[in-house]
């Protein structure tokens with residue numbers, strides 16, 4: 001094992017309703033094997049205080065196991081509540097986060113609780129509310145988001161503290177840097193009015209820490225190594241926040257891997273196709289080949305031809321196809337970001353097929 005790196009994803013909600021949730025675990029496993037680094041499966045359990053939460057996590061891990069991923073090393077944010085609170089207190093003592101009087105926009109149900117309606121709707125929590133006649137309305141309770149002046153906890157952004165931005169594919173680098181420019185000298189709201197389950201007392205006042213912020217601390221709670229973190233290409237702002245927190249907490253470097261999404265294909269039932277064949281390599285290749293790092297900006301639909309191709313192959317051929325992905329020049333490349341780029345570009349059906357055709361029987 002190359003011991004100074006680990007690979008993980010942003011903490012995921014333990015869901016089992018869609019096959020797409022297996023893409024990240026499959027990538028974690030592949031990258032871990034190809035680069036000989038430790039895998040960590042990160043789970044966000046703070047979203048739910050239902051009694052079933054432990055049951056949901058178990059169901060999720062069973063789902064991974066049942067589909068070919070042995071997730072031994074699991075990070076569950078909720079198990080680190082004490083350390084999260086300590087980190088928030090540490091950040092406050094170091095002036096990395098501050099108590100300030102701000103105008104907050106909030107709806108009746110409290111789901112919308114934001115600092116800057118315009119920035120949020122452009123970059124982040126847009127699905128929480130909509131703008132009608134220049135007013136914001138909550139999409140859940142339909143009430144107007146009204147301004148309140150109150151003491152809140154914020155994290156000011158000072159880009160001089162940032163570590164180098166490393167992201168694969170590197171076409172997102174400029175987008176990432178532009179976000180930093182956009183949010184430079186602005187602040188992110190990190191406390192909420194509602195109960196979040198993460199209460200911290202600072203300067204004699206209780207603050208409910210935003211769940212989203214708590215999981216942005218996760219790089220400091222994982223083992224002290226350089227990290228490859230998988231995240232969706234629609235969530236560059238989330239990556240930027242993780243990167244910023246990682247920088248100001250002076251953690252080791254982070255390389256992000258952005259994945260793309262598949263749109264529904266009305267002529268093809270991807271779930272049925274996925275579960276049709278039990279072979280784990282079939283399932284892994286089916287999802288991995290739906291990622292396309294050579295042409296990443298175009299979103300793609302679930303592709304029947306990938307299914308047809310894989311279905312035709314023998315179990316042994318599929319195993320070779322999977323191994324062929326790892327068969328790149330990554331060994332002689334020193335830089336980890338370049339290794340990653342080579343690896344993901346090698347997840348290429350026709351190229352891998354040619355590679356295995358060249359092997360003598």
Ligand SMILES: [Zn+2]
Nearest residue numbers: 107109138141
């Ligand atoms: Zn509401």
